Amino acid sequence: MSRFVTRTVSCAGRRIRPALWALAWTAGLWSALAWGWDQDRLTESAAKLSPRTQAAVKAMIQMADRAAAMPDERDRLAAVNGFFNQRVAFRDDIEVWGQIDYWATPLELLDKGAGDCEDYAIAKYMSLLAAGVPQSRLRMVYVRAQFQGRPQAHMVLAYYAQPEAEPLILDNINPEIRPASLRPDLTPVFSFNGEGLWSGVGATTAGNPLVRLSLWRDLLAKAKAEGF
Secondary structure (H helix, E strand, O other), X not given: OOHHHHOOOOOOOOOOOHHHHHHHOOHHHHHHHOOXXXXXXXXXXXXXXXXXXXXXXXXHHHHHHHHHOOOOHHHHHHHHHHHHHHHOEEOOHHHHOOOOOOOOOHHHHHHHOEEOHHHHHHHHHHHHXXXXXXXXXXXXXXXXXXXXXXXXXXXEEEEOOOOOOOOEEEOOOOOOOXXXXXXXXXXXXXXXXXXXXXXXXXXXXXXXXXXXXXXXXXXXXXXXXXXO
């Protein structure tokens, strides 16, 4: 059985820090984003940026609309996963934003054209919600990934067709969507979505949810203002 089923970061080269656990504690705030996006407001937000960004956002909206019309959710996963993996270059936050940790909205990600693993996972998560995939089937997952011979902190997006099903993994490092059992290089640490936070087989209740939440709060505020 997959570890993602029973056991339910940052990116390659960075250690998992306690701040990320604090950020995940506010997973319930994602529920505010669970109804997709406001296309008019999102288009207006993109209009304040470059023509290239406007074109990219228009393409994202059209892609999500096409995905929403696909009867097979696996096809929706492939459309969203491929869109961001092909359009966005992997870069560390320090290179893109001049900060060690920065969580970008999909608009910011497309504007820069580059981001790290959290940014890919966030953009895919929001786009799949807009394409009609229930948030109960999606989890942002912090993992320890074996990368170039050593464990690295990383984030992926997992899709669960059923609550106890083996999930499919959407990743920016490996573009092929695979069942978790075929990703032995990934060891899940914790996961979250708009409905909760998971570690091990039950809910995690240790720690202070008010510690260092600025990144998470900033992301949600920015996304809402942009139309997500």
